[in-house]
Amino acid sequence: MIGTVYVLVTGPGGTVSASQLVAGARSLGRPVTAVAVGAEDVAGDAALAGADRVWWFGDQSGRPPEAFAADAAKAVAAEPGLVLTGRAPADRAIAGAIAAAMTAPVVVCATAVEVGAGSSGLVTGPAAGGLVEQTVEYASPVVLVGPALAPAGAAAGGGGAASATEAEMPPGPLSEAHPYPVEQASLTPAGGQKANLGEAAVVVSAGRGFKAQEDLALALALAEAVGGELACSRPLAEGLGWMPKDRYVGISGNQIAPEVYIAIGISGQLQHLGGVRGAKTVVAVNSDASAPIMTAADLVLCGDLYNLIPAITAAVK
Amino acid sequence: MKIAVAYKWAADPSEASVSPDGQVDFSRAKPKISEYDAVAIAMGRALADAAGAELVGISAGGSAAATPLALKAALSRGLDSAVVVQSPDLESAGTFQTAQALAAAVRHLGDVTLVVCGDSSIDAGAQMVPAVLGGLLGWPALTDVGAAQLAAADNRLTAERSIAEGIQTLVATLPIVISAAAGALAAPAPGMKDILAAAKKPSQVLSPADLSLELAAAAPVTAQVKVSGPARRCVQIDTTDPATAAAELLAALAAAGTPIGGRS
């Protein structure tokens, strides 16, 4: 398939969905090859997402997608092209293997892509920790990890040439799998609902202003009252472990553009604000008048969240 | 057996300043070993101690990364020795060039079968070097590892991590590249004894030529602009009485065309 754009699909997890990636690839006006890696039903998801062609790398053994990184990379490198992937651990591992095999640069969180003749292109994305946005001219295909090319929730719709039955390994010597010796010993499903922050119209987000994990119940109550999703700043997910990692908002986590983003007890560091630049209305609730978020919000409530949040929840009901 | 830990000598962009025309000034931001790399080194140290292996730090960068201060800063965190690949071309290298340099260092060391990386660098934050490094070495890569154990005799690594689907335990045969999750374990600040001992530990500074390495050329930057979020209105709502504040907030949101409530 001449000039195909690749979309990597490794499973339902991650912050960028297969549909979003295919929609982003379609917007470049090129045929789309979905590279599905992992369990067989991932290939079905890729076809449903509207790809023109689906390659599948995996087996019935239950190995994690990472085991097939080299196989997928070899196939893509044989027919190099632009690659779009999500940011889940498996996506990154395979994206890296592909980049290595193609001798390709990697751009994370690109916001715009212009494909030129052949394999050249102009890619715009954040640099210097999000301080600046750079446009770089590439002469060869690049791997785009977590690109924000299509609005969240965009469906590619029909129009893909592939059907679920056509998912198969590419022909020839590449059709033999040589997985890495990596196996999954166990997978204990996490409690609680999976986050769907990208599609929520209202996101209630908690930061270090909350003194104890139990107090997050206040934020959860507000999220439920407004029919929105609960998110958090990175320290709550990683350092403190109060919330699952797929719920943190920031340039290295979820980048969302909800209608309303309510930041509670979040100071508003650059890395966090970079995750909600596209939000329509930002509400900040914080007791620190000099916190960076107070000058980066549309509606500012400087006060004690422990009094304000219950009041807002009550008013909503 | 050698375990390599990749670290970066880089400054925090939040300490840098950006001019209106998009030039980034890092002169007031001091480079350091990031908290993510400190976690990786601590994880590497624990694995090396348990396996009786040598822990070697590997890094790629410009001249600052090869100064005695940078080397000692890394060594004082618990490394046995360090190898730095230094070149002006690596000064602000992207993911691919960094991974190339680290791969060359790993090959140069010879008997490395495990590379531990940090979650991400403090300045680029791409989280991609471990995966590209694995690809260049022909090894699998597992990121976001929260806990790891090494059964050196069996040449196997067991890794536990938290992914969207839940808590996953993986078993892999070496060689492998892993990256440590940001909160994987506590990395205490180096103590006085560690700082004093750092100067006595061996280190090597090599150029790409020393490693027969040809770095990929950097693609040209055609435009660079300062990022400023959309201008926000910063309307203050009086919070003296929480109930009144709440009512005012809902009214303001409705007026802005983004009402909340009535959506559940």
Add this chain to the structure above:
Amino acid sequence: MPFHLTDEQELVRTSVREFADAEIAPLAATLDREHRPPLESIPKLADMGILGMTIPEQYGGSVSDYLSFIVALEEISRACASTGVMVEVHASLVSTSILHFGTEEQRQKYLPDMAAGKKIGAFCLTEPGAGSDAGALASTATKEDGHYVINGQKIFITNGSFAEVFIVMARTSDQPGTRGISAFLVDRGTPGMQIGEPEVKMGIRGSSTTPILFDQVRIPESALLGEEGHGFKIAMKGLDGGRTGIAAQALGIAQGAFDQARVYAMERVQFGQPIAKLQAIQWMIADMSVDLEAGRALVYQAADLEDRGQPFADAAAKAKLFCGPMATRVTHAAMQVFGGIGYTDAYPVERMYRDARITEIYEGTNEIQRLVIARSLLR
């Protein structure tokens, strides 16, 4: 004159700052509010090697040079002045005195435990009638069949409520003035030692400051530190080095206040712009930064001279004379930058303002420092 720190000294700074930000700073407000010392920090400070920075390796310490210790003290004090003075008295007054003047047996008995944080030190010189006029102290130590019996009242003893080893200055002879004073090592719990309730102070409220009554306290002859009649010299030698330590504490307090004010100025918006754009604020910040640089130069100079084995008492006096009032000036200006909110406990600057004041007074007042400096210049 050290214009640049060595790599090791730079690493001490970055490492102790990292440690202090994680372990010391989070406690500071609580210690101040609850008027209690940071006992939980002692094992952590020991693990970092900070409590042993003035003790040689053979006694379990990790000494490199005094300047490294001063940098560590500055960084600790920047996070919490109370923790800073606890470390300063322990490492700069007590362990150094035992190291320089103690017998091998005394060094072995105390130094390893002090480096490990198992025994914290306290320095008992001041009495109700003997502050700046330390030579007028009235406590006595009477020799009685192979023992000394100490009687007297000491006040304002830092670490009093939890220290295990006390250096006590008392008169062993009727010789007038300073020549009749000797120094002793007294263990906590020796019968007759009554450690009183800690003082309620304006600042460094996390530092335990207690009176200690010595009522017929009987200690063995081997508890004499140095020679009889040398106690005052021992005390002054200790205070010479301690001077640099307190100057470092003052410097750290001031730096902490400055760092807070600088960030606040860039974020606080009044009259439609960050106040950092207003000339009045810019001048305050500029003046504070010069004050800090000047103080730092004097403190590091004094520590460096001590490391080179050169006379340093005057340099130490100059460092303390400058840094005490400087800390008062800088914390005062920092609060002015903050405005009203700086007067509340929403920010640590009000605590730093209260903490700073004592650095002009203890371990030798500004006035005593002036005497020391003048005496060396005029004959």
